[in-house]
Structure formats: structure tokens, C-alpha cells
Amino acid sequence: MVAKTGLEAIKPNYVKIWRAVQKIPLGKVVSYGQIADLAGLPGRARLISKALRQAPKTGWQGQQIPWYRVVNSQGKISFPVGSDGFNRQKQLLQDEQVVVIGNKIRLSEYQWQPDLIELLFHLDS
């Protein structure tokens, strides 16, 4: 059974996604599709955006959710250039030394490649 608190209404899949996002190391980025896989939700990249939009700003279980480390498969920020969200995300990434040229990030350099230990640990939890 699931706990019955004010948060029980939260979709279970969202929680899986938030937890996966929390594993992204500082200074690295991953794509929506990649998070979907890590969260055990292959093929549901679009669900990631929904989950991030509703992610509690206070974080989840005492840990912040670094939503800004998620970009699209082309290495670009998925907000319209110049929009509020775009500027926030770009700023936060740059604060972590991630180089953002225009609206693009060099994935060959900044994309997180979870190692086997990481994957096994996740399956266990």
C-alpha cells in the first residue's frame, strides 16, 4: 500500500522520474529519453517533461531535483529561445560550468554516461 498523505495523489511514474533525475551528476546533462530509460519507462520521453513541470520546487525526499540538467536528444534546451524557462535553464547550467553555445550543448562532452554500478543500483531500488 502507498502512504496516504497530501502527496499520495502524485503519480508513481513522476516519482520514478524525479529519483532518476536526482542521480545526474553536477556539470552533466542527459536527454529526456535517457531519463525515461533510467526511470524504467522506455519510450516515454514526453512523460519526463510533464513530470519535471510538476516537480516540487522544494525537491523530493530532502533532495533537490536538477531539472535543468535535462535537455533534448539534440543537446538543445527545449524551451523557446529567450523564454523565461530557457534563460533560467541556461543560467543554471552555466553556473555548473556547462558550456551552452546559443541554445546548444556539446553532448559528446557533457552527456552523462551512467556506469553499470549505477544501473544495477537503480534496479535494486
Next chain:
DNA sequence: GCCCTGACTCTCA
């Protein structure tokens, strides 16, 4: 249950 939406992705021109 039906219909629309979207912080996606892949393919092809």
C-alpha cells in the same frame, strides 16, 4: 471514455 496537448524523438529531404 474520447480528444487534445506537449520542456520528446526518429527519419528523411
Next chain:
DNA sequence: CTGAGAGCCAGGG
């Protein structure tokens, strides 16, 4: 590299 088109699927109304 850029853009259009189709496929994708859970959420929300």
C-alpha cells in the same frame, strides 16, 4: 545543420 512529418503515450479536461 535545419526543418517538416509522423509516431509516441500518459495526463488532464
